[in-house]
Amino acid sequence: MPKVKKKRMAFVVDMTPLVDITFLLLTFLMFTAKFKSEAENEQKYNIERPYATPDTTKLPDRDLAIIKVAIDETSPNKDTVLLFGLANQNDKAQVWAAVPEVQKALGDKNASLVQVDSLTLGKLIKATRSVNKNTRFALDADKKVTFETIWTAMNIMRKNNAFTFNYVTEPRKGAE
């Protein structure tokens, strides 16, 4: 009946290249995603790191002993909590065995991170150095921790012959 019949236009889009590139991007991102180390996963306390100008050194994931100083927000006095973690799994077993005080504090026998007091920390540092000479020490503290606590931690390291260590920081935004 209608005189002019509207021409029906068919949109045929072949989605093959779209899905191809999508899968490509997906696999690329899957491989470049870095996952948190074991020790970091076990951490209950959140540490807000201070900012510093970024240089090119990154935290190593092997031969590393990390001393974390966190603030327990749930405690009434906002106590500082000392944690000690080891990256190398085989070093960890030896060091945990060498320092019996740690056995009580360890919730899970295979834990990489353990809460300690200053005395035990000293013993742990000593044990770590004897197990693996090449262990690098890092101090990861919340920005609100007082210098007093940091100084104590540094002294413990110094007494146990760990003379070089690094601070763990966040890169400062807007610098370089």
Next chain:
Amino acid sequence: MAGGGGGLAVPERAKRGKHSHRKKKKRLGFALDMTPLVDITFLLLTFFMFTTTMMKPQMMEMKIPPAALNNVEVKASDLFTIYVREDGKTFYQMGLDEPQAVEFDKIKNVAKTQNLIPLKKNRLITFLKLQVKTKYETLIKVLDELNLAEVEITEEIAKDIDPATQKPVERKRRFTIAPFSEEDNTKIGGL
């Protein structure tokens, strides 16, 4: 990858002559709708896109804690002290002169100028003192400024030639850190 599904055909008999009257097997077609596949793929893709960018790399600052300061004899005039009070105010002291207040932003320049005084080049010992209740954040900020100054100082010093080796002078950085003594508490606390 085809947009639609392919059809799975039952193999047809090559010879048709003998069994031409036989019923022809129905051809089954599998039409596969790929919509949910692409949906989940895009979901995963956006997830990975966002999580990969949010993992900021952790940077480290190199720091060597000092061996006990008592063992080393230092000339008071070679000492450049930076005091950091718990309220965040910073002061600097050259040798045994009066400590002077310095704004945080100026620390880098002060450190640079003091280290490059002709008589003191490569001889100055930087002594960083902090009141015990100072926040760790402040410590890192000051260290950061000193490290930045160090880069410029090393550059300046390398412009001179060492007469002994005929090569650019190598920077010898002497640095140490300690908390305020009682004397410092009264002196700097009162400023």
